[in-house]
Amino acid sequence: MDTSPRAPGGRGTAVAFDARLDGLTGIAVKGFLLSLVTFGIYRFWYMTNLRRFFWSRTLVDGSPAEYTGSGKELFLGFLVALAILVPVYVGLFAVSLLSPSLAPFSAPISFLVLFLLGQYALYRGRRYRAMRTLWRGIRLGQDGSGLAYAARAAGWWLLPLLPLGLAFPFMRAGLERSRIRHTLIGVERMGSTARGRTILGPWLLIYAVALLPPLALGLAFLAAADFAPPTDLFVSKGGKGATGINPDYDGTTLGLLLVGFFGALATCLPLALLLVPFYRARETRAFMNAASLGDVRLVSTLRARQFYWPYLVYALSLIGFVALLGLIVALLAFAVRSGAGTGGMSILHLVIVPLYLGGALVFAVLYVRVIQARLWAAVANTTTVSDAEGLGRILAAARGPGSGLQEGLADALDVGGALQIGF
């Protein structure tokens, strides 16, 4: 990984992330263990430590960013959010308890309420992070209304449902524009020209891989069956409600097409999931390139493979660890059986709990080091700022650091992670 700030081309200057990561493992181990001991309350301080670490290693034009938030603010924000959420939850519960005729609708109602609250919380959380970020002593900020953002997000989320998800990239670009255009660095407002059509291609690729083969086979099946599938196609197999394809249709065109349809469904969806990092990389690159601050533009050369690498490393270590775990458990089980002790199984149980906790610890650390740090590094190190002189013209605003309670709702609702890549 490139650790030094790259030589700026022309008057441009680099964004860089120092990927040496000394001390990150310590933060993650301490954060995980203390969160466990404190019933999760330490997570706010853990999150703050992580952010301070990542911010301080992200350099723009040689100057690192500065995170000034604190765990106490996050915790207080969480408590305030609880005060809002508890009545909401109790109300939703009371509705389903007191009028079961409404009970079937209580799930959609709570989904809608929590979705709107979640979008609102995301926007407010982003404002908190912006206001706690300093660069060269200049405070970032975000204006605009969280409620307006939530309403816009709800509108955008409804829209993709209509034309079969094809509007998804346009939704992403629209929300990105409204986020970036409300972002302030000092007194300067950022601009974004993010367009949905620039990322329509990668999205269509996912779409084609996930949906086209099953759709084609399904249509072929319907055509072969003259659009009237025989009613005896499925027979129940064995016990409770399990059905399978009637063996009478084995080997016929109809049967083959049907098997093909289910096979395509089962293979294409995982394949499409594999394309998600590709889409994310393209989207990040397009959105970074669209962002600007006055005359200063961001230029990103992010490659999709830089997003795949961390996931590959993480997946391989996951597989390796699970294999090791399986081996240990198998060896233990073997030892216990040959030892023929009656207390053997309880020893096995005693071993499994530390193994589970140890595994969770290892994965928490790996997740931070491999996924979060490397994705962050990939985005930062491929980004340059077009005009270093232009950065010098940024002026500080007279704004204060703002309320510290704004991110709690996002945590209470479990939306938005500790770290979000890019802006």
Added chain:
Amino acid sequence: MAAGLTAQGRYFDGASARPHPVTVSLTDRLAVSGPGISRDWNLLDLRATETVPPLTRVGAAGEAARVEFSDEALAAALAARCPDLYRRESRGGTLRLVLWSVAAGLSVLLVAVFGVPVLARLAVPLVPDAAETRLGRAVEEQVVRLLNEPPLCTDPAGRAVLDALVARLAGAAPDLPRDVAVSVRRNGLANALTLPGARIVVLSDLIAKARSADEFAGVLAHEFGHAALRDPTRSLIQASATSFLLSLVLGDLTGSTVIVAVGQAALSAGYSREAERAADAYAVALMNRVGGNGAALAAILERIARDEGEDDLAFLRSHPFTRERAAAIRAQAGPEAEAKRILSEAEWASLRAICGPDAAKPEKSRRRRPGSDARP
């Protein structure tokens, strides 16, 4: 003071992002000077923010101006002379934080274990009857779906005997909230469930396993006890409150979810022992009042507990408890109870056939106990 250390750096005035090249020199104060810049900071005021060495960034506390330099000798000297350079507000508070949050967590756990049952008992009388009835209907739909939609048993002769038995028990039963609705469904579990709103669902294997009408009536009376004491509604409120409380506190962090799952299982699996004992006492008193054999409940309890054998829930609802319950039931029923019969042999025969003649044989492999009741 030692000789001054100097380094080249960049100064940012906090008003704009423009870098000013400066010379930083450390004596008994920190001087920053360059074209048009002349700052002189007291070392006690200096704070450094986190950076990756060799880069160091310092500024006076509460000020937006910063100076950045990459000189490790100067950084080390500065750290040695500025006591508060790396001071952070939360410093040293970690232990206090851990202790307080452990205390807070324990207090919530105690509330969940001891406070919630009390609150649930206080809250039950506040639930309106109409709401409880609607709730019972909704829960019954859910239970029926979970049991793979067992068919209702509606043999007219058997149903008539059952209705007469229910009316006879209900007539003598105190505190029963409203009309009891007893339904029988064909299922291989020997169990009876009491749902909110005095809805009792009997699964047919219970009738098959009963050796006499008094055994069956004893289980029914036990369920009447739960209905009269409003255990199902209380247990529903209790389980909801406990899971809500636990998930609120534990948030989302790894490992905690396991604790929640185990906690909920241990806290809300069925009713408490006190509730079971109370329902047993209610059942025996009711059976004595209507002229049935109150001790028969003990017999069917023991039989089904024996069939149950190594149940997955055995560690939570241990066998000595069954023995204890049976002894208490027999003691309360008295020695003369064994001679009493609640139904005639003919009536019992038609009740046994309520699900059709072939359902009257008990299923061997099934194991579940009556009175271990609903977990709605």
